[in-house]
Amino acid sequence: MQVNEFKPKIVAFCCNWCSYAGADLAGNNRLNYPDNVKIIRVPCSCRVNPMFILRAFQRGADGVILCGCHPGDCHYTSGNYYTRRRMALLFSMLEYLGIEKERTRVEWVSAAEGAKFSATMNEFCEQVAALGENKRLEDLRCKQ
Amino acid sequence: MQRIGVFVCWCGSNIAATVDVKAVAEALKSEPGVVFSTDYQYMCSQAGQDLIKEAIKEHKLTGLVICSCSPRMHENTFRKVAADSGINPYMVEIANIREQCSWVHKDKAIGTEKAIILARAAVAKVHLNTPLTPGESEVTKRALVIGGGIAGIQTALDIADAGYKVDIVETKPTIGGKMAQLDKTFPTLDCAACILTPKMVEVAQNENVRIFSYSEVTEVGGFVGNFTVKIKKKARYVKEDVCTGCGLCTEKCPMKKVPNDFNLGMNNKGAIYIPFAQAVPKVATIDPNYCNMLKNGKCGLCAKVCTAGAIDYTQKDEIIEEKYGAIVAATGYNPISLDKFDEFAYNQSKDVITSLEFERLTNAAGPTNGVLLRPSDLKHPKTIVFVQCVGSRCSADASKGKEYCSKICCMYTAKHAMLTRDKYPDTDVYVFYIDVRTPGKNFDEFYRRAVEEYGVHYIKGMVGKVIPEGDKLIVQGSDLLDNKQLKIEADLVVLAAAIEPDKSARNLATMLTASMDTNDFFTEAHPKLRPVESPTAGIFLSGTCQGPKDIPETVSQAGAAASKVIGLLAKDKLKGNPCVAHSDELMCNGCSSCERVCPYKAITYVDKEFRMPDRTTKVRRVAFVNEAVCQGCGACTVACPSGAMDLKGFKSKQIMAEVDAICK
């Protein structure tokens, strides 16, 4: 590995029922994805408050991805529909403030889509790595 | 300050091979609040659990972090360990260092580093954990079975036998499903009607069972133990409780040209009909698309002849609302449409039929009274070609057909071939096959008998095309073993069409919030260990809605699903999930945002008196969460502008602590 290779910090919020299980399946099938992806389990993608995403950026995350059940398949019937609206608006706002849109993403990953989970994470990491460090939304005090 | 113990599991070599477990345990020792940290080969084993219990006692631990496999595997195991040692089970957090670390990374240094970070995040969360107690909810002691085929009937009977009430909802005017259309069953060749119809009668007479035929589920609310279901009873224009099933109306109906769907359109019926002689319930139904009285207000003959006075042209669809503790999906299958398979000339020739149509042609109650006559000219076919795997085992990019093996075709085709040769020894029977798949008790013996005793010609190869020529069908196919291309002049071609889940299943899955695979088969909670449960609590699976199955498999799965339902209904109370929403009334504005996003209607509002700083009181409208109803999705927590709403076990602060630990 190169010494200076930039490894972006990625926070992935995964819903317990689909995407977290999808990530587990990726593990079961030994489908690689970068280690800089760290998963936080939430009951449903609709639990993810925009504040959590901003917090992640504040603390030095370079990209934030939110994974939930496919629309229509939400364990709680409608959670991901709200997620879809909230994140469409939030991400559009971040883009409007000049934050690169490639740093944020919503992906629907079902419990059966281990391969999609792994592929998505690989792709997202590459995408964020190409942007370099997140400086626009970072709280510099958090970096020692 | 919490006293946290960290337990790093090797999972044999599953974790230890790519994560330096000792280093993880060591690194975690320096985390604030961690007073004990160790590793062990198998934390989930009895010895591992004992180790945790010891440590809890010795170090007076208040919180546990287990670095192991996915919480979806053993979270409950470790929660129980905590509870056994006197710690609240919700003071346990799992760091998933197997599925999401050791199994996806190859480099040990990287795996170790990530495992440490994941463990730190779990420690950060445990610091903010609070003891939680699950609420309890009553169980409605009634089950709903959706689908009245053999799967649904068997499930309902087994549940009813255990003493619980059960309702069957069937879209067709009669229960019985596909099995009622079959002639004989493999591999024993007993008559389908002879073994099914007694069951249909039994279920109809069982006092614990109610049958809603000609009905559909339109809405499902609630949760395990407490589902509320709306069932639409479609208007059949005949009073179900008055009709005696004498059938006089069906004979007198002047409208004779209604395609008989029970015979797959191979003959006609009246606009008022009873699907078949043994139908349950045996009552007539009027098809509003054909009935002249309903369409134009002219006729009314059936009402005139009905001595019981059962006909009611003004009947309306009726919505019934009922509560259930458990729901079983048993929606069954259908053969796929063959529109995309032009090469087999299914739409060009009446004498190219599907296997299910062949069943009706050989069934004594079918359009030909069981005499094998070909549909076009009602002559005895002399040469019959069976084609297997029509639309099964197709690759996903072939843009037609299904990827899976339909499982039952090999056996029923052998059955058809054998029965034809048995009844009509003068016919030549060819079967084109790719593989003959016969795993099952007495299955291969059965297939061999077709070849050896009955002289069915099995040809390894596939039919390329069927060309109607005069009154013949030229079947062109390859014989791979002989390396020849064959052209067989056939009188009848029978296609073993792939089977697919019933179209209603998709919509139902959405209502039930049960997940489906890409083929629209219901997904089971665990492919091996929980095959009859859906991942959604309280929803169970029976029969082919879960995957292709033959009758014995369907019946055994139906029984398994019933036993799961019985296990659920036998409980008086269900322990809920304590990770539910909670509103801080001091902060709540009463704005109703949370109420609007709640999928379970768990939030109501109360007017509450508050003491103000100036000693006056003020009445404010505040949200109140019904913890028995809340399922803990958290939609309300984000909708709440003031942050009054939070989710126990996944509090905003806890999640942010995890974020902080990960980003550090």
Next chain:
Amino acid sequence: MQTVTRNQLVEKAKELLNNGTVTRVLGIKKGEFSYDLTPAVFTSAEELEKEFEFNGFAAANFSKYLVKLADGEGKILVFLKPCDSYSFNQLLTEHRFNRENVYAVGIECDGFADYKKIEEEFNDGIKSVEFNGEKIEVTTLYDGKKELAFADYMLERCKNCKTKKIAAFDELLTENSDETKNTRFEEVEKLEAMTPDERYAFWRNELSRCIRCNACRDVCPACTCEKCVFNNPDSGVENKAIQNSFEENMFHIIRAFHVAGRCTDCGECSRVCPQHIPLHLLNRKFIKDINSFYGEYQAGAEVGNRAPLVNYTKEDIEPKDAVGRGSEE
């Protein structure tokens, strides 16, 4: 210049006090200068005569005060301009006050002057500002008297007035009109057309001036939380004073998100910002996105409307298709 006069309002208020319809009147109190106005409650005809004021600077949105004031003895009279009336309905939708305790009189609006703009014209020492038809007469210590065209010194929100329709009232003092201008998204579109770097630079420049006085939040009729998340140590985002650029971003993004779908675009945030930060551009971005993603929605158009963020359709746009759509259009 307002068509409605102070005297009209005072007469109406006196009438309603006298006939017992209301016990209190929500209005504006004279200050030392004509632009220095304070919302106040009046309880008698004498007070009204003496202290009630209404002029080209009386832009304050009254609706928010009802959350606190609608609880007292008897009804309170409130004069609702079109902007106020939408906030009024939105607050009712959120059950923030009791409609029965309020008597609302609708008054038409012709726009208000922006004192900040007038101030910028002069170095200092404005003695008085008087309104005279289409003109504003400014008397200063150093430059004497000067006349300005009212139209040039209107508040930004009034220049791009979203509607002159009064959405809620018990009685109308003046005409209700349907006049609207469709210009309010122009500035948002300009920003969307920029490159991300330019946008970032723009917002950094604007937001870095924020001194976290919280005026925008305190005046906002959508920000009526019993306890704001930024004041709540348990929210995880508590922060009362900005220390760095992240927190400037954070505060304004979260505030805008919290009011998204509930913001009626009354423009009070920008009007009161002492640092002249165009905060309405954040809210309008959300409104524009909501309109284009989920269909036209005006918060407060009717009581009981379901806000877009607590609603959904199965066919909603995916976030990946939504982001950056504005700039491509």
Next chain:
Amino acid sequence: MDKLKEQILRTSGVNTLKCMRCGKCSGTCPSYDEMEYHPHQFVYMVEKGEIEPLMKSKSLYKCLSCFACVERCPRNVEPAKIVEAVRLMVIRQQGENHLTANDIPDLLDEDMPQQAIVSAFRKYSK
């Protein structure tokens, strides 16, 4: 992997491993009786790496490129593309075409199937 095989797989874009050996391609082939190696054998032999017998076989030129096998293959294997790829290999090997485009009109006769003519034009129009 065998170089010839690799080249054929690459030019044809076919994944021979998808074949489930059902023989529908050969069942459907109108030139079957003219061929020494049949469509399913093309797929199978390429998979096994037995390319040279195919290249030498006259079967190559019996394929009409009617694409019936491609249309009907349940596994989307596209045998006709394999045949075409083997033909191309032969052409490339010899470094020239059997025919020039100008030779074709003289060879046309009424009995020649339309598909063969279209196929020929497809081949020589490049």
